[in-house]
Amino acid sequence: MACASTDISPRFMENGNSDSKDALNLETIRKSLIRQEDTIVFSLIERAKFPLNSPVYEESSSSSSSFLIPGCFDGSLVQYIVKETEILHAKVGRYESPEEHPFFPDDLPRPLLPAYNYPQVLHPAASCININKTIWKFYFDELLPLFTKEGDDGNYGSTAACDLGCLQALSRRIHYGKFVAEVKFRDAPEDYGPAIRAQDRDALMKLLTFIDVEEMVKRRVEKKAMVFAQEVSLNDKEDNNRKYKIDPSIVSRLYGDWVMPLTKLVQVEYLLRRLD
């Protein structure tokens, strides 16, 4: 099977950055978001190797299902793979990381490994925010049909493993809004304080939105998709006729319609609880 994420329990701001509390600033956070764009684009490219493969998404209890999953599991193959992977990852501490959020949070096992001491940078209320249900829905209902071809090649296990990679990368990026919000609050508590005390969602949304940054993000992810997803050939003529493994404009749309709005939703949800 392909595509399972190897990044099991990321430690806040690793990959070249210090993990101390002092490293929490908008620049380091934005750097991490930029690096996560690469993971998201590559995960979509990996998923696009396979056609839609709709049997992966049929409930195993339905009469048309191609699978019989053991142990009274009546969900779809993709639900089964995500759920079982999360059980395994929970055992090795994935969900102890403040950057990670399970899609099936109920009854996850305790970690077997000794606890890693994550720096406490977020307000404790952060742990109640998990919008993975919304991410699951837009990914399967809206995004997937946009970037996969119709059809069925029988690679069901690999397809579901690739979906898992996409979901984990998107979930991590969107929930990073908690860190973005914390930094923005610390930089200007006098601006955010009154809107938080008034529980004014619209005012918070206005304060944390930077339209010019969002436009830049959309242009950058489209360009990344053009570079990462291009078919590379040694024949110059073919190069002039560029083909892409995924349509770069869909990546820009993914960010404009879902990733950034949902990151901002996480920011608002976090800020509403920031003074509890």
Ligand SMILES: C=C(O[C@@H]1C=C(C(=O)O)C=C[C@H]1O)C(=O)O
């Ligand atoms: C993440 C930020 O906050 C908002 C959300 C953005 C995003 O999700 O990329 C971009 C700009 C802001 O409107 C940020 O300011 O960097």
